[in-house]
Structure formats: structure tokens, C-alpha cells
Amino acid sequence: MNRTFLLQQVLNGLAIGSVYAIFALGYTLIFSVLRIINFTHGAIFTIGAYTTYALTGSQFGINGLLAGAALPFGLPFVLALLGGSLVAALSGVIVERVAFRPLRARGADPLLTLVSSLGVAVALVNITQYLFGAEPYSYPDPLQGLPSAINFGTAAAPVLVRTVQVVIFAVSMVMLVLLTYLMNATRTGKALRAVAEDMTTSSLLGIDTDRLVLLTFVISGFLGGVTGTLIGLSVGVAGPYFGIAFGLKGLAVIVLGGLGDIPGAVVGGLVIGLAEAFVPAQYIAYREAVPFALLFVVLLVRPQGLLGRAQVQKV
Amino acid sequence: MATFFATYDFLLVSMVLAAVLALTLYLPLMAGQLSVASPGFYALGGYIAAIMSTKIFPPGPGLYPVSLVLLEMVVAAVVSGVLGLAVGLPALRLRGIFLALATIAFVQILGVVALNLNVTGGAIGIFGIPQPFSSALQYMWLAVPLLVVSMLFVARLERTRTGRALVALREDELAAAAMGIDPTYHKVLAFTTSAVLAGAVGAVSAHFINTWNSRQGTFDTSVNLMAFVLVGGSRTFVGPVVGGLVLTALPEALRGIAGVAGLPEWLAAFLRDGRLIIFGVLIAIGTVFFPQGLITPGLLRRLVRRRVRPG
Amino acid sequence: MSGAPGPAADPLPAADLLTVERVTCQFGGVTAVNEVSFAVGRGELFGLIGPNGAGKTTLFNLITGLTAPSGGHLRYRGEDITGLPPHRVAKRGIARTFQNVRLFGELSALDNVMIARHVRTHSGLVSGVLGLGPARREEHETRERATALLALVGLADRPEERARNFAYGDQRRLEIARALALEPELLLLDEPAAGMNAGEKRALSELIRSVRARLSLTILLIEHYVPLVMNLCDRIAVLNFGQLIALGPPALVQKHPAVVEAYLGDGA
Numbered sequence: 001m002n003r004t005f006l007l008q009q010v011l012n013g014l015a016i017g018s019v020y021a022i023f024a025l026g027y028t029l030i031f032s033v034l035r036i037i038n039f040t041h042g043a044i045f046t047i048g049a050y051t052t053y054a055l056t057g058s059q060f061g062i063n064g065l066l067a068g069a070a071l072p073f074g075l076p077f078v079l080a081l082l083g084g085s086l087v088a089a090l091s092g093v094i095v096e097r098v099a100f101r102p103l104r105a106r107g108a109d110p111l112l113t114l115v116s117s118l119g120v121a122v123a124l125v126n127i128t129q130y131l132f133g134a135e136p137y138s139y140p141d142p143l144q145g146l147p148s149a150i151n152f153g154t155a156a157a158p159v160l161v162r163t164v165q166v167v168i169f170a171v172s173m174v175m176l177v178l179l180t181y182l183m184n185a186t187r188t189g190k191a192l193r194a195v196a197e198d199m200t201t202s203s204l205l206g207i208d209t210d211r212l213v214l215l216t217f218v219i220s221g222f223l224g225g226v227t228g229t230l231i232g233l234s235v236g237v238a239g240p241y242f243g244i245a246f247g248l249k250g251l252a253v254i255v256l257g258g259l260g261d262i263p264g265a266v267v268g269g270l271v272i273g274l275a276e277a278f279v280p281a282q283y284i285a286y287r288e289a290v291p292f293a294l295l296f297v298v299l300l301v302r303p304q305g306l307l308g309r310a311q312v313q314k315v
Numbered sequence: 316m317a318t319f320f321a322t323y324d325f326l327l328v329s330m331v332l333a334a335v336l337a338l339t340l341y342l343p344l345m346a347g348q349l350s351v352a353s354p355g356f357y358a359l360g361g362y363i364a365a366i367m368s369t370k371i372f373p374p375g376p377g378l379y380p381v382s383l384v385l386l387e388m389v390v391a392a393v394v395s396g397v398l399g400l401a402v403g404l405p406a407l408r409l410r411g412i413f414l415a416l417a418t419i420a421f422v423q424i425l426g427v428v429a430l431n432l433n434v435t436g437g438a439i440g441i442f443g444i445p446q447p448f449s450s451a452l453q454y455m456w457l458a459v460p461l462l463v464v465s466m467l468f469v470a471r472l473e474r475t476r477t478g479r480a481l482v483a484l485r486e487d488e489l490a491a492a493a494m495g496i497d498p499t500y501h502k503v504l505a506f507t508t509s510a511v512l513a514g515a516v517g518a519v520s521a522h523f524i525n526t527w528n529s530r531q532g533t534f535d536t537s538v539n540l541m542a543f544v545l546v547g548g549s550r551t552f553v554g555p556v557v558g559g560l561v562l563t564a565l566p567e568a569l570r571g572i573a574g575v576a577g578l579p580e581w582l583a584a585f586l587r588d589g590r591l592i593i594f595g596v597l598i599a600i601g602t603v604f605f606p607q608g609l610i611t612p613g614l615l616r617r618l619v620r621r622r623v624r625p626g
Numbered sequence: 627m628s629g630a631p632g633p634a635a636d637p638l639p640a641a642d643l644l645t646v647e648r649v650t651c652q653f654g655g656v657t658a659v660n661e662v663s664f665a666v667g668r669g670e671l672f673g674l675i676g677p678n679g680a681g682k683t684t685l686f687n688l689i690t691g692l693t694a695p696s697g698g699h700l701r702y703r704g705e706d707i708t709g710l711p712p713h714r715v716a717k718r719g720i721a722r723t724f725q726n727v728r729l730f731g732e733l734s735a736l737d738n739v740m741i742a743r744h745v746r747t748h749s750g751l752v753s754g755v756l757g758l759g760p761a762r763r764e765e766h767e768t769r770e771r772a773t774a775l776l777a778l779v780g781l782a783d784r785p786e787e788r789a790r791n792f793a794y795g796d797q798r799r800l801e802i803a804r805a806l807a808l809e810p811e812l813l814l815l816d817e818p819a820a821g822m823n824a825g826e827k828r829a830l831s832e833l834i835r836s837v838r839a840r841l842s843l844t845i846l847l848i849e850h851y852v853p854l855v856m857n858l859c860d861r862i863a864v865l866n867f868g869q870l871i872a873l874g875p876p877a878l879v880q881k882h883p884a885v886v887e888a889y890l891g892d893g894a
Contacts (some may be wrong), residue, residue, distance in 0.1 A: 012347045037412060037416075049558050065580075065581055065584060087327050098599075099599050099602075102603045103602060103603060108602070108606075109411070110411070110412055111349055111412055111415065112356070112410060112602050112606060113602075114415060115349070115541055115545065115598060115602055116598065116599050116602035116603070118538060118541065118595075118598065119538070119541070119542070119594070119595040119596065119597070119598025119601075119602070120593070120595060120596075120597040120598075120599045121593050122538050122592075122594065122595035122598075123352065123536075123592050123594075123595025123596045123599065124595070126589070126591040126592045126595065127592055130584070130585065130588060130589060183514070194618065244534065248419065248423060251416055251420075252420070254415060285427075285430070285431040286427055286428070286431060288423075288427045289423065289424045289427035289428065290327065292419075292420040292421075292423040292427075293420070293424055295416065295420040296406075296417055296418075296421065296424070297422040299406075299409055299416060299417045299420070300405050300406070300408075300409070300417070303409065303413050380648050405643065423870055471754070471755040471757065472751075472754070472755055473760070474765075475749065475754030475755060475763070476743075476744060476747055476749050476754055476761075476765070476768070477749075477750065477755075478754070479737065479740060479741045479744070480741065480744055482730070482733065482737075482741075483730055483733075483741045485730060486730035486731065487728050487729075487730055487734060489692065489712075489728065490712045490724065490728040490729070491730075491741070492692075492711065492712040492716075493690055493692065493712045493713075493716060493721075493722055493724075493728075494716060494721075494741060494742040494744065494745075494804065494805075494807075494808065495713050495716035495717050495742065495744045495745035495808060496713055496741070496744050497713045498713070504751060507825065508751075528835075535805045553708075
């Protein structure tokens with residue numbers, strides 16, 4: 001295979017993979033602390049994307065209840081991104097209080113929580129669609145000053161990656177480092193790991209489990225919102241249902257990397273991104289099936305994922 | 316009366332078919348398995364019927380013979396059963412969340428494949444599926460027997476050795492195995508039976524809806540089925556049937572209310588298009604407040620006792 | 627009686643029904659059972675005692691296939707059953723009760739016992755649903771046998787009551803009825819007297835004796851309540867930290883120095 005082509009595909013894979021990775025970080029963080037799969041992460045992703053769009057002062061289109069609505073002000077992109085992600089984080093916290101806390105208080109099976117999160121996600125995404133319609137939107141370009149693509153190859157054999165994708169990759173690496181540092185090197189991280197181990201004992205030991213669960217959902221929601229905006233920036237916001245599609249694909253990413261494993265989320269994301277990039281041209285139509293085929297195979301062959309440890313069941 | 320049926324003919328048949336589909340989620344659930352694979356078999360069944368009736372059997376004048384529809388149902392059921400066995404045998408060694416995820420993956424993969432094969436018509440799908448009846452209401456001749464037979468099957472199942480084995484697995488898989496019940500065999504049995512039923516429903520639905528494409532039998536369908544079972548009742552076969560009937564009728568009823576003059580536009584729009592919002596919220600509320608659903612075995616016992624007691 | 631042949635018809639000459647051969651079980655860094663060997667003779671009432679965490683329940687789990695041993699062999703009626711899954715072990719005639727009662731809580735007492743008739747009955751899905759003659763007769767027989775077993779353990783008055791509503795002591799008796807529905811040759815009882823008062827313990831003791839005699843059972847019994855063990859058992863094995871430290875008739879085991887030391891202050 002041509003070296004230039006190979007490099008191009010690898011970089012494409014890493015670019016899309018890093019988006020999956022940031023999404024998966026939030027997804028897997030909740031599993032690592034609470035042992036639940038929070039499918040609303042995809043809906044939070046949508047909320048983040050749409051809120052950022054609104055905060056840039058952009059106008060919503062012709063469908064939906066709030067057709068033609070626009071905020072009377074417009075923030076610069078980075079501030080809008082932060083604002084949108086904070087709203088996403090807040091939404092995550094509300095979902096936790098309303099939908100998950102009652103289940104956790106009853107010691108409900110994680111399967112029941114998954115089902116509940118599916119319901120909430122579908123409701124939230126459809127509310128968004130009800131309000132704003134399902135048209136595609138794109139953000140005003142924040143990277144106007146910079147060149148639109150960076151060349152990793154040579155002038156004669158260019159290997160181009162869009163600047164926005166490089167930025168996204170950098171963001172994902174920064175997020176990974178920050179989150180790993182948080183979990184392993186801070187007191188809060190240690191407390192989070194204690195809660196993950198055994199919530200009842202942790203709270204008996206004086207750890208404020210409520211506050212830590214809150215923190216987990218804030219971080220996770222923030223990351224979800226960031227991803228929504230970044231993906232919107234990279235390929236445009238393709239309707240609220242994009243969040244459901246991401247939520248589904250995200251399942252493949254976190255299982256592949258290992259449920260609850262933070263570096264695993266990034267590994268899983270990058271692997272799936274690369275797998276998608278390397279689908280041969282004649283099968284490009286089946287690319288969307290690749291993450292799910294991988295998910296199915298991983299579940300059968302190695303359910304703990306690439307980085308997870310095999311679980312021993314105590315009888 | 317006649318106008319009622321004429322107006323709601325499509326809805327009534329949809330309600331009955333939805334009730335049968337709800338039972339396909341109920342079957343694996345009897346063994347404690349949450350499998351959302353039935354939309355995949357439903358889609359497969361529909362494609363089989365669509366392909367057979369548009370590409371294999373020659374078109375003729377007049378109505379499409381019902382006997383051929385029945386044949387398609389049998390073929391769809393058998394093929395779904397075989398695929399169900401093939402997928403179920405490896406997948407049902409998984410427990411809980413892992414199984415649910417595997418079945419989600421299965422439906423997604425089937426969807427992508429259906430979207431891309433020529434024989435399934437790609438993104439456009441197959442349309443102009445021949446009609447065995449001259450009106451929508453006459454589909455009840457297929458739908459109602461299908462519902463009755465499946466209800467009888469599941470009701471009987473609950474009173475037999477196999478049914479008891481499934482319920483034991485749901486209660487405590489470990490103890491059930493220690494009492495001699497083969498978990499994998501029974502889980503695969505429930506899964507495959509569910510696939511067979513879903514395939515048959517798909518075959519009828521393809522004719523009923525007249526077109527079939529990759530938008531039938533998707534993740535959204537899984538969400539619908541979960542709503543039917545969670546709200547209707549997950550511990551007795553009556554629950555999913557009632558859930559399927561009522562929740563399919565609900566959006567229509569709401570649409571009717573939306574037509575009432577004087578409602579603010581936002582409410583009317585919500586009542587018209589908010590089906591998935593309502594289902595999603597019902598699922599969320601259901602898991603917290605009535606995880607066994609509305610129709611519980613306890614409720615049924617009380618209703619039956621009231622009828623049996625004289626006076 | 628359908629299913630496995632009863633002891634009278636079995637040509638197995640040796641007296642040993644169950645042989646545990648150097649069985650070891652390790653999880654993570656813990657060795658729960660360490661090279662334990664003993665044999666249980668046909669018709670014996672064999673006790674298994676030891677301090678908490680000694681590996682007794684793990685040994686039961688190994689015998690019944692819930693856990694696979696990391697080393698050693700298990701033989702039942704001469705056949706190597708090491709590594710067989712639980713449902714196959716049950717089918718061969720080994721039944722058990724659990725330390726923390728594992729009844730099917732939401733189901734009725736009768737259903738609990740009927741479910742355990744599974745391996746001694748044959749009706750499949752189709753014949754059952756269609757209600758064909760043989761299936762219906764079998765269903766009737768299952769119900770009758772289950773009712774009889776409930777009567778045997780003294781719970782005949784509430785067959786339709788949900789299992790979780792029974793008092794703890796009654797739940798333990800229900801679990802025994804359920805285990806007996808398998809028509810086992812070997813019955814493993816895991817602390818059947820736990821949570822019972824003195825009167826109930828006496829009744830249980832009687833029940834175990836009578837059941838053993840009437841059904842020609844071999845019984846392996848884990849129990850903390852030492853008087854029960856001393857009175858009932860023909861032989862006792864003592865485990866401590868996963869190892870077999872003594873084996874013999876109750877009178878001898880009681881005085882064994884290693885046993886006394888293991889139970890120091892434990893009211894032996």
C-alpha cells in the first residue's frame with residue numbers, strides 16, 4: 001500500500017477516533033463510578049451542540065416549535081462552547097437527580113437503569129427535535145485565521161488533515177491526561193475510586209458520595225457537550241438524532257476499550273476510528289456497521305474489552 | 316359503527332400487530348433476558364415477504380392470494396428461527412447488560428446491511444407490495460389469529476415444564492441450574508421462539524404497510540417495545556399485549572385531542588408529534604414507579620377472583 | 627420413578643458414592659480449598675464442619691459444579707464429574723440447598739418444588755403447550771409429587787403462598803423439599819439449621835433422619851450447630867483454612883487436637 005495513502009488513512013482514523021474518544025470518556029466515567037451505562041450521554045451531546053449553536057447567536061431554521069428563534073446576542077465560539085457544555089453538564093445533573101437517583105436508592109439492577117436512560121435519551125432528543133426541528137446546522141467558523149488544513153506529508157505527496165480535526169485530537173489528548181490525573185493523582189479521584197468500589201462503605205467512611213456522584217455527572221455531561229459541539233464543528237450538526245447514533249456507537253467504543261476504563265475509552269475510540277477509516281472503498285457503505293460488528297465480537301470473545309480485567313463472579 | 320372502523324381501520328390492525336410484537340420482547344424476558352433483537356427479525360421477516368411477493372411470485376390481476384402471504388409468513392418464521400438460533404447460541408452466554416448490548420448491535424448491523432443490499436432495495440426499500448385484501452381492516456383476518464395464537468401459546472407456556480424452567484431462570488439462574496435446568500438451552504429456546512414470531516409479524520406488516528425499508532425494525536422499534544412491556548406489564552403475558560394495544564392507540568387518541576379547536580399551537584403540535592417523547596418519559600417513569608408494569612400477576616388474580624365470586 | 631436408576635439397581639460395587647480427590651480451588655490470590663481428599667460412602671450421613679471461611683461452602687460449590695476446581699478430581703458413582711456444569715451434576719443425582727436460602731422468592735411454594743422436577747420429567751415445549759396426553763399426565767404427576775414433598779417437610783398447608791413470605795425456618799424446609807424433588811441420591815445441605823430455634827432444630831434433625839431412611843439418601847451436611855452434627859452424622863470431616871484437618875466418627879473428631887485448636891473458644 002502506498003505510504004502516503006496509509007498515512008492519510010491513519011490520520012483520518014485518528015481524527016474521527018479522537019471525537020469518539022472524548023465522547024467515550026464521559027460515557028465510561030459514569031460506568032467506572034456508578035456501574036451503569038448512561039445512554040442519555042448521547043442526548044446530552046445533542047443538548048450541548050444545540051445550546052452552543054444558540055449561544056453563538058445563530059438562528060434556528062424553519063421546523064420545530066422555535067422556528068426562526070435566535071438569541072439576541074452572540075458569543076464568540078469558545079465562550080459559546082463553554083456555555084453549551086456547561087448547560088449540557090447541568091442537564092446531566094438533572095437527569096441524574098430525576099431518573100437515576102431513585103433507582104440507585106432502591107438498589108435497582110443496572111439493566112433497569114440502562115432501560116430508563118434509553119427512555120430519557122429518546123425523550124430528550126425528541127423534545128429537542130420538537131423545539132428545533134431536524135435540519136442540519138453548522139457553526140460560524142472559529143478558525144478563520146488559521147489555514148484550513150495541515151499537511152503531514154510533503155508538497156509532492158500531501159497528507160492533509162483539516163485543522164479543526166487536529167484541534168479536536170489535541171483536545172481529546174488533553175482531556176485524557178486531565179481525567180487520568182484526576183482519577184489517579186488527586187484526593188477527589190481517590191474518593192471517586194472508593195465510591196466506584198463500594199458506595200455504601202464509602203459513605204459510611206465519611207465520603208460525600210452525593211457530591212461525588214454530582215461531580216461525575218458534571219464532568220461527564222461537560223465532556224458530552226464538548227463532543228457535540230466539536231463534532232458539529234467538524235461535520236456539522238445533522239439533527240438531534242445524531243445524539244442517539246453517537247450514543248449507540250459510543251456503546252461499542254466503551255465496551256471495546258473496557259467498561260469503566262478511562263484510557264480504554266480513548267483506545268477504543270481510536271481503534272474504532274481507525275477501523276472505520278480502513279474500510280476498503282468498495283465496502284464504504286457498510287462502514288456504519290463496523291463499530292457494531294466489533295461490539296458484537298468483543299462481547300462474545302472478550303467482554304471485559306481490550307484494557308479491562310476479566311471479572312471473577314463470586315458465588 | 317361502520318365509520319369508526321372505516322376511520323380507524325389502519326390503527327386497529329397496527330394495534331394488534333404491535334401487541335404481537337410486544338410478546339416477542341416478553342418471551343426472552345420470561346427467562347430474565349432483556350433482548351431487543353426482535354426488531355431485527357421483524358425487519359428480516361418483512362424483507363422476505365416483500366422480496367417474495369414482488370420479485371419471486373409473478374404479479375397477477377386482482378388481489379394477491381392469501382395463501383401466498385401465509386407461505387411467506389412460514390418462510391419468514393423459519394428463516395428468522397434459523398438466524399435466531401445462529402445468533403442466540405453464542406450471544407445467550409452473555410448476561411444482563413452484555414446481552415442487551417449484543418442485541419442492540421445485532422439490530423444496528425442488520426439495519427446497515429439492509430440499507431445497502433440491492434435485493435432489499437437499498438435506501439429506497441421495496442414498495443408496491445401486493446395486497447391480499449381490498450381494505451386495511453381485512454388484515455384483521457391475519458392479525459387477530461396471529462395475536463390469539465401467540466397469546467394462547469404464551470399462556471400455555473407459563474403452565475408447563477418449559478415455562479417453569481424459564482421463570483426459574485428469571486428468578487435465580489444459579490439456583491435454577493443447581494435444580495437441573497440448562498440455562499443456555501432454555502434461553503436460546505426463548506430467544507429463537509421470539510425470533511420466529513417477530514419474523515411472522517414482519518411478513519404480515521410488509522403487506523399491510525405496502526412498502527418496506529430500513530426504517531422498519533430499528534432502534535426506535537426497540538424503544539417502542541420496551542415501552543409496551545414496561546408500561547403494560549413484564550410479569551404476565553397480558554401486560555405486553557395491553558401495552559402494545561394501548562400505547563399504539565395513544566398517539567392516535569392524542570392526535571384526535573390535538574384537533575380540538577382552541578388548543579395552543581405548542582400543545583397541539585406536541586400531541587401530534589410527541590409520541591416518542593411520551594414513550595420515553597413513560598419508560599423513565601415506569602422504571603422508577605412501576606417496574607413490573609401496570610398489569611401485574613397480583614392485579615390479574617384480583618380481577619379474576621372478583622369475576623368468579625358470585626354476586 | 628423416571629430418571630436415574632435407584633441405588634438397588636446400580637451395579638456399582640464400591641461403597642463410595644462421592645470421592646473428592648485432592649481438590650483445590652483458587653480465586654485471585656486466595657486458596658479457598660487446598661488439596662482436600664475424602665470419600666463419602668453410600669447411605670452415610672457425612673458432616674462437614676469448620677470455622678467460618680474454612681472452605682465448606684466452596685467445597686459444595688465445587689461438587690455441584692457452580693465453581694470449577696483448579697486442581698484435583700471429583701468422582702460420583704465412579705464417574706469423573708470434575709468441571710461439569712451445575713445442571714448436569716443435578717441430573718446425575720446430586721441436589722443441594724444453599725447457605726443463604728436461594729428459593730424462587732416470587733413463586734409459590736408448590737411452584738418452587740415443581741420446578742425441581744425438571745430433570746425427572748421430559749415434556750418438551752411443543753407437547754407441553756399443546757397439552758398432549760403424556761404431557762398432561764406428567765404435569766399432573768409433577769403436581770402430585772410436589773404436593774407430597776411439601777407434606778413431607780410439613781408445609782402442605784400453604785402451597786400457593788409466595789416463597790418469600792415464609793418464615794426463615796420454613797424457607798429452609800421448603801428448600802429441602804425442592805432439593806428432594808430432584809430424586810437425588812446425594813443431598814448436600816448447607817447449614818440447614820441456621821436461623822432456627824431449638825424446637826425447629828430438633829424437628830429438622832428428625833426430618834433429616836427420616837428422609838434419609840425413607841428415600842435411601844446419602845447426605846453431606848455443613849452445619850455450625852455442633853450438637854446437631856454430633857448426633858446425626860456417621861462421620862465428620864473438619865476443614866480449616868481450606869484444608870482437611872480431621873476425618874472420622876464424631877467422638878474421635880471431637881477430641882482431635884487440631885480440631886480443638888481450630889475451634890478454640892467456639893463452644894465445641
